[in-house]
Amino acid sequence: MGESRSAAASEPPHRGSLLPARELGVAWSLLAVIAALAWLLTIWQAHGRMAGHGAVVMSLPLFVLLWVVMMAAMMLPSVAPVAITWARGIRRQSGGLERAARTAEFTAGYLLAWTAFGLGVYGLLAATGELVRGHPGAGRWIGSGAFALAGLYQLSPFKTVCLRHCRSPMGQLLYYARFRRWARDFRVGAHHGLYCVGCCWGLMIVLIPLGVMNIAAMAAVAAAIFAEKLWRLGAVFSTVVGLAFLTLAVLTFSQSWLLPGLAHAGS
Template structure:
């Protein structure tokens, strides 16, 4: 899983270098966006979910061969990634809406950014975050209950359930990619680091609260002109509004505008 995460980071970095940071979906069609989103989730989330996946596979199949455990781990991860792929559709809708708003009303960018940071900050400090983070940090009790599930598709179901807890814990952090830019590698790395430390560091809950307060401060700073260029790269177009994709406009082989 570490090797797969490293490969995903390599692919994401290469793709981001070619695409740059622009508002919204950057003209990507839904299939291309979901493919890139899935690679991003593998890069960002695998380091923190790997211990849970391996604990489940080793615990439930401890008398099985390595190949069986690997297969069960893959099933767990598949269920987990299904959750984040579904959230990718929500993210695409938010980015498409942001794209339209920024293109038609450039002055709305700072307010959208302030709203995104404020929402992330409130989520970090809210009760749902605490419940989901507690599960992600100490999943053993829940994993023990999952052991009583019927064997058919059990591993996928466990991955789905854990993915939902993970989504409840991290969706606010992912929303930050709207103002920071969905293909902003530095922002992705920072979010991935926060996710990893929240779940695996002994001071993770405290870090979560500190991050929440910091996001609320950044929400206020989004309305200050001098910091908008570096704080809201995903909501600016360098003075050149993006043209909407017209029906019949040619696309490249990946489903994006050439």
């Protein structure tokens, strides 16, 4: 009974209970600055590197570091509303410093989920890079397969479930409020991050043929993720993106310029 009252008291508030305008502006500004700095660092790291499988010559620790920066740049703009909504619930129980620390825990948990996915991406980059170097013709099949897999997933019910969660997270945030207090904000961030990985991994794997350090491709994927999650027609847009990927899967056999990442691996 006592735990239920404690959980109820810590629930994120409904729409009527908002952060003060000043604090809300500070929260948005901080996330915008972090995302902008992450983009600048990503562009700086990409400058002078091959926009593709050059990434696999990095050591694993360096790749993970750059991957986390990339995810901060690409994902923070679309996850900001969820983080700020959670902060609304935090505000009633926490002082300024504690609230900042708990929000940082949420962000760390969220990025941890994407870091785990990044380890899988590193393995795929290494494997496909070796395969294409030994068999250059395999690049077209790998690229076509990546686009086809991404396109089919965009049209799948699993994508729909994860996208619905990311577009309307309030019910899930109320569920998170029942988590035990130990590292709750970190676990909430990681849990939401897993849903986000489930929603967006198909969009991410097209960076294998397009190039992991391809800034234009990263920006396009980030824009697609932002539109899916926050645009009123995001669900329809997601379907359109899936159909576009299936079209690209066919075109890759005649349009080698669609495979800059795999072209670098072949050379």
